[in-house]
């Protein structure tokens with residue numbers, strides 16, 4: 442995540458159509474009869490992209506060098522997932538594609554019941570309701586809100602307010618990718634729209650500085666007062682010591698489990714960044730599955746499967 446390219450996104454470039462392909466309804470057993478041994482895991486946050494930028498063009502706001510690695514296709518992702526017992530993945534639209542979701546949509550169609558999708562929407566586009574419905578018809582289950590230093594203005598932005606309301610109306614999740622200092626902005630929106638489903642990415646990036654900021658962790662845990670907030674326990678490669686096996690992150694995980702309960706937490710890799718040397722896919726899963734001794738079997742099933750299944754696949 443921290444390696445994702447940072448440019449200011451010009452909203453007028455949000456003009457390319459989504460591939461309006463309805464995605465076949467996903468199977469859902471909502472973790473009934475699940476066991477840790479059976480490993481039916483869901484990765485709640487990963488990106489894919491295709492090296493052919495003629496076929497799948499990136500936005501003019503980004504340079505091709507932003508694609509690091511140059512290729513990370515669905516097949517490359519699944520090659521990491523399958524041996525680790527991960528059966529399904531929530532794809533998160535990559536920033537350099539902006540509003541052109543054609544690669545993600547194609548992948549979702551090619552592998553029915555394997556992928557769910559979280560898209561990028563231009564909340565300044567009118568009429569927003571039509572946009573929201575279009576994304577939903579294309580199989581998207583949530584919207585990514587990427588803070589680029591603008592999150593403090595979200596609570597008073599009328600278009601953002603409308604997006605949060607429409608997300609609730611259409612049973613879609615809001616997925617904020619924020620920095621620790623943006624937690625109060627999300628808190629304000631959760632207060633105003635208590636029924637909107639919210640999934641905060643990567644512990645709100647607490648620990649990206651190398652240090653787990655306790656005051657920010659307190660703020661994140663207070664978001665649990667809003668009953669529809671969830672947190673992705675994810676992107677371990679980018680937080681704290683940033684070294685596998687990531688044991689320094691266990692106290693933070695224990696705190697969020699205590700605050701939210703495992704039914705509102707979901708594990709995610711944030712590939713391809715989690716699979717760049719010295720990091721690898723299995724070490725991310727192992728932190729939850731093997732090293733978090735404070736988690737019960739039911740907690741692990743919730744974090745590695747059940748919560749994401751309910752929010753993104755049910």
Ligand SMILES: [Zn+2]
Nearest residue numbers: 442488533711
């Ligand atoms: Zn990401």
